[in-house]
Amino acid sequence: MKGSVLIIGGSIAGVQAALDLADSGFYVHLVEMTSGIGGAMSQLDKTFPTNDCSACILSPKLVECGRHLNINLLTLSELEEINGEPGNFKVKVRQHPRYVDPTKCISCGECAAKCPKKVDDLFNLDMNKRKAIYLKYPQTVPLKYAIDPQHCIWLNKPGKCGACAKVCPADAINFDDTESIHELEVGAVLMSPGFRPYNPEKLDFTGYGRLKNVVTSMEFERLLSPSGPCTGHMERPSDGKEPTRVAWLQCVGSRDENRSCNSYCSSVCCMYAIKQAVIAKEHAASDLAASIYYMDMRTHGKGFEAYFERAKDQGVQFRRSRVHSITPLAEDNLQVQYADEEGTLQRDEVDLVVLSVGMEMTTKSQELAHLLDVELNENNFIKTDPFNPVATSRPGIFVCGAVSEPKDIPQSVVEASAAALEIEKMLSDSRWQETQEAQFPAERNVFAEAPKIGVFVCSCGINIAGVVDVKDVTEYSAQLPDVVFSQNNLFSCSQDTIDQMAKTIQEQGLNRVVVASCTPRTHESLFQETLRDAGLNKYLFEMANIRDQDSWVHQNDPEAATLKAKDLVRMAVARVRGANALPYNQVAVTKAALVIGGGMAGMTSALALANQGFPVTLVEKADKLGGNANRLFHTWQGIEVRQQLEKTISKVFYHDNIELKLGTTVEKATGSVGKFTTTLSDGAKLEHGTTLMAVGGKPLIPTGDHQYLYGSNKQVKTLLEVDEMLLTDINMGSIKQAVFIHCVGSRIPEQPYCSRVCCTHAIEQAVHLKKLNPEMDIFMLYRDIRTYGQREAVYKEARSLGILFIRYDLDNLPQVNEEDGQLQVLVQDHVLLRQVKFNPDLLVLATAVVAHPETKDLAKVYKCPINQEGFLLEAHMKLRPVDFATDGVYLAGLCHYPKPLEESIAQAQAAASRASLILARDMVPAESITAEVDPRKCVGCGMCTKLCPYNATTLDLDTMVASVETSLCKGCGACVAGCRSDAIILKNIANEHLMAAVDAALMEM
Amino acid sequence: MAMSMANTIDIASLSRQVKGEIETKFPEAHIDFCLTCGLCASGCPATGLEGLDPRKFLRLLALGQDEELRSTKWIYSCTNCMRCAYVCPMNIDVGRLVMLVRGMRSKEERPTNLQKSCDLQKASNSTGIPNSDFVWVVGDVLEEVREEEPEWADLQAPMDKQGAMFYLNQNAKEPTVEPEEMVPLWKILHKVGIDWTYSSEWWDGANYCLFPGDPEDWEYTVRKQAETVDALGCPTYINTE
Amino acid sequence: MYYATLEGLRRFDIPHKFEFVSIITLYAQWIREGRLKVDPAWNIEGLKFTVQDPCKLVRQGIGDPVAEDLRFVIKQVVGEENFIDVWPNKSNNYCCGGGGGALQSGFVDNRRTYGKFKFDQLTTTGADVVITPCHNCHGQVMDICDHFGGTFKTTHLWNWIVKAMV
Secondary structure, three states: OOOEEEEEOOOHHHHHHHHHHHHOOOEEEEEOOOOOEOHHHHHOOEEOOOOEEHHHHHHHHHHHHHHOOOEEEEOOEEEEEEEEEOOEEEEEEEEOOOOEOOOOOOOOOHHHHHOOOEEEOHHHOOOOEEEOEEOOOOOOEOOOOEEOOOOOHHHHOOOOOOHHHHHOOOOOEOOOOOOEEEEEEEOEEEEOOOOEEOOHHHOHHHOOOOOOOEEEHHHHHHHHOOOOOOOOOOOOOOOOOOOOEEEEEEEEOOOEOOOOOEOOOOOOHHHHHHHHHHHHHHHOOOOOEEEEEEOOOOOOOOOHHHHHHHHHHOOOEEEEOOOOOEEEOHHHOEEEEEEOOOOOEEEEEEOEEEEEEOEEOOHHHHHHHHHHOOOEOOOOOEOOEOOEOOEOOOOOEEEOOOOOOOOOHHHHHHHHHHHHHHHHHHHHHHOOOOOOOOOOOOOOOOOOOOOOEEEEEEOOOOOOOOOOOHHHHHHHHHOOOOEEEEEEEOOOOOHHHHHHHHHHHHHHOOOEEEEEEOOHHHHHHHHHHHHHHOOOOOOOEEEEEOHHHHHOOOOOOHHHHHHHHHHHHHHHHHHHHOOOOOOOOEEEOOOOEEEEOOEHHHHHHHHHHHOOOOOEEEEEOOOOOEHHHHHOOEOOOOOEHHHHHHHHHHHHHHOOOEEEEEOOOEEEEEEEOOEEEEEEOOOOEEEEOEEEEOOOEEEOOOOHHHOOOOOOOOOEEEHHHHHHHHHOOOOOOOOOEEEEEEEEOOOEOOEOOOOOOHHHHHHHHHHHHHHHOOOOEEEEEEOOOOOOHHHHHHHHHHHHOOOEEEEOOHHHOOEEEEEOOEEEEEEEOOOOOOEEEEOOOEEEEEEOEEEOOOHHHHHHHOOOOEOOOOOEOOOEOOOEOOEOOOOOEEEOHHHOOOOOHHHHHHHHHHHHHHHHHHHOOOEEEOOOOOEEEOOOOOOOOOHHHHHOOOOOEEEEOOOOEEEEOOOOOOOOOHHHHHOOOOOEEEOOOOHHHHHHHHHHHHOOO | OOOOOOOOEEHHHOOOHHHHHHHHHOOOOOHHHOOOOOHHHHOOOOOOHHHOOHHHHHHHHHOOOHHHHHHOHHHHOOOOOOHHHHHOOOOOOHHHHHHHHHHOOOHHHOOHHHHHHHHHHHHOOOOOOOHHHHHHHHHHHHHHHHHHOHHHOOOOOOEOOOOOOEEEOEOOHHHHHOHHHHHHHHHHHHHHOOOEEEOOOOOEOOOHHHOOOOHHHHHHHHHHHHHHHHHHOOOEEEEOO | OHHHHHHHHHHOOOOOOOEEEEHHHHHHHHHHHOOOOEOHHHOOOOOOEEEOOOOOOHHHHHOHHHHHHHHHHHHHHHOHHHEOOOOOOHHHOOOOOOOOOHHHHOOHHHHHHHHHHHHHHHHHHOOOEEEOOOHHHHHHHHHHHHHOOOOOEEEOOHHHHHHHEO
8 A cells, every 4th residue: 555645736725635644644746737836726815704815824835835855746747547446546647848947947037037928827817928938926836937838939949039048047948858757656646626717708798808897806816916917006907097996796607507507606706705895995095886796695604794794894885686787888987787676777887897706627627537537516526425525436536625516715625634634544554654754954053153143024025015115124134233144035935035045044154034024923934944954943033024014004104114124123133133042842642532522523533533543532421422413314415314423423332442431521631732631521531642622513592583483382493303303204294384584593793603504404404395295385584595515406406396585684584473373474575575474384493503602611621712603713714724723632513613514524534634643643843932940030939830721830849949841831921921030931032032122122223 | 674564475375377377388487496686687678667577577476476467568568588588597588488478368458569460460461461462562663673773674573483592581561661671682682693582472571479479379470481481492591680 | 580480490390491591691691702792982971880689680599690790791881990889789789679579569658768778878889870680670779769869870781781782
């Protein structure tokens, strides 16, 4: 069995899976069709719902991928052939020539500057030109130029041009480059080729392709992006004017069986349109009027509904109508004509129309699926199984990301980790067999050296340089005390700059480094690793955040921003001057996991870890396994849950590596990643290296305005109660009329989020009832139908069976009364605006999914945060969807946010994958910035022992002096703040460091 | 928003007969598929006329508002242009549904002239002139041109020419009210030099029987045309509009 | 009416030996083949033309190809620079408002309210002449032009072809 994996497609999903696999002991060949990885995410400007700069959060991952010892990046490559069987595939990969030697190219750009051949820039969707020799985009990995053989003059007429070869200072141009075939042996294959945005050219009524100021949403991302065709200044294509009125048209190429033949929902367009509207308003010099024309607003993810509400508060107009035609007006403006909710025609004049285009499978991906012999589903996406959402129809071939269904970035990242997990499970015997260990040069001891500080000032494209005078800051830095070197870089995090930085450190003999760029949250570890590559201890480093805290917030005052940048650099220099080399602490890993929660998510995680040979303790507070799944009848595909659930339960029950503790809860815990000690309610003390929280959620009990006679009338049920009736074979076929009310307890001020699952669940249930008795009249009272992705098919099926949907809003709730025991429901029809009266014999409430109140207490035990709504809060909503900021603790399932079974399962697999990263190692890095007691100052008051949340401080009762157990210390600083005699310091964050920075801040310039 | 009870639609007493009848005659009607997205209404010039639009029309069907469906004049303001069907994400052909609803009215309940145009065409042509008049008018106008415009002295307007390569229909409006409007086309055909003919029967290309809502009438007139052209043995039938 | 025969033959499965074509398709074909020679030189005053796409011929009949043919013929006949297109156009064009029997049905106010879309669209082009290759469109466009006080002329295509024939 091979210990290496082939990943096809350098999308964010492919990149995440590569990192997960490579970090947990597998060698990865990452095949990318274009000249650089990053996929569609690299083209986005900002990402919802956090408004993070997309390239900024993506870039560190790409760089990590590019530098990873155990990832072999094969760009300009395609799979050619596959043979063999799971565990032992033989594959051929064809790599097209780059015509630029990547080992020589220094990405200086001289070649592109001199190249006479202008070509449409595909990365910017042909909205501007690049050269025939090009860099895919500024942060691309590998950061190496490539020649476009279709357009290069020399390659088409040898001897005719060759300008690039003449100017290349590194002699990197190789016109004789040829394609190569890589014959590889891999244990598994993972498909992650991403998607293609729908091309609306054939939708004549949108005017796309004929009206210049009608653009796709992807084009608009590029128009907003600092690295886009108008360097982020938002100009409309026809005349470069900044638009002040912009319209977004939803469902272009989605939910349309007629012209686009894409009947599914693309899941992400509602959110990205809102995001674009909000960002466009921020970008605009004057007040920008943004209006979004939609059918159902689908903000079904974590934080989405709040984002939607915020957008409304910020003045984004939401118009519920699909627009028929865009008409040109004078001065290149456009008319949007639509029927409002009353049925009256309205006309809006706008400057720019953005078509919110959906996601499609590419032709290349279909060919790939064919080559790999994996099945497609009815929408031409890769077919998967709800109970193993990353497996394809062919064993050994896995899938993640948008190629199996339109989905957002977090879900793609979850699937990437889930797919990594499935591969780890399959190949666990070959772990570490084909990998190499990272080797750093011996560290230079700089203790006795006088400070020699280097300052690197980043332009971040125009993110910083557009506001801050970076040249001025660079020159200023050079004059600061002990600074011996300063330099400005376009993108400090790009591969070539990083390499150059390491070289500079060595050549200049630097012993302290400051990078003035963005946030340490995403980039600190990258730069620290660069120091290690250069033989410096990584703690001899400081970052000055002159972007998030400066250029972004002082856009309108460049002069003051430049002054502030100087202040920030001066402070960082002052701090780094006193920085000491710190030890790289490590903790021996206890190779066992604790999984809390015995629902589908918890069981999936437990099995995934147990199957890799790690002992698992599974703790469940109830006296049986299964959680909410016990009450579920069908998945949305109509597959019975019970059978799968029972299978899973029995696997858990009989697994040798799983110790099951029912009727048990967690009491308290100490320790941290690699070495936790948890005390359970039965008194047991567990030692474990990682913790997975999968404690689930529960249905809301309807109350108040949203009670609808629940509890007082027996004909009023919740979705789960009806599921239970179906599970117990209670005859439902005799019901004559059923009414469902959606959003009961969701999307209301008291409970503002969308519960994600209820629309699909309710509709699937209604379909089932209708099939039991086709004579049954069924009515769904809804606010927005949110059958995202391929779930749209269930909505269609329901309508095709004659189930009627009536929309209500919060100002006009359905009225439910009882007359002589007979239910009466009144609601206003949203089309005819007339009242409709029902007398159902079944009223089903699609109630919200809420977090267990106890989740909060458990979160405290492991120092994890929860959000306002009581759900656990992951480390990063976009790129770390199953991690916590606290290392070694992971989450999955409903305790994170309401989600359907297949997503819970994927998330559970992902959490297990992340946990495997720890469990697969003997040692894991521990905190270096730890607390230290100065015994001469300690008065033995013991305050620190009370304050330490990690139980890392102890008071020696003989000497009455406190001490810190370094392996337990997380460097939180609670003891330092609480020590009344100033006896405790944090290494490198002692008073002297902080005061140096404060003094520098207050220094007269 | 206050709801008035006066207009309340009581689900218990719905007949939904009109919908049922449509679905029997046209199983692909897909009325229930409607997403109520408004795309149709957004692009329809009849939106708002008689308080209706394509979306509301579908909703009347779905909610069984039969009386209103049978009485609304809106079905004659919808021009069957199919701009709605052109974009409807669910491929619902509202125009065709409108036709079916038109057809549910008795002939007496339909707009008089609409039904009359079809009845006339079923007899011969939509303006009701005798076929002999058509033949005479064509001959008369031709003669006039030949005489008055020497350069067109050999202009042709063949009638019932067996085996001609092209058959030409003729909207009845011209021979009836503006016969000189036939001439330009004759001249063009002459210039191109094709071998063509009119027919003295079933020559009208107006086809009004598509509109009152009786498919059998429409079928009858088209069948008559087809038989006529095949009887003449013309391999190509040119529609003049 | 093109669609009525085309769809009638199809829907009722009426047996026939002939090929059913539109005169517009033939005009374009004949001009391309050089069998019908036209020259826009007559249009020395630079009369501006626009067009109505009959729903039954274009959207419901042949689709964009015949709309392209129609424009090709007009441009050949009146001069490329003298043609101003409407928007929306071709398969997505508005109905004149007289289709579907509306011109015969008698609900004049509704028909004209509907026709206002067409009138505004045609007026926006600023063209002197509107070419309507369908009798129904012809009648309705004349009526709305008259009713709403338009200044454009409504004509068939053939008159202009004859004018341009050489």
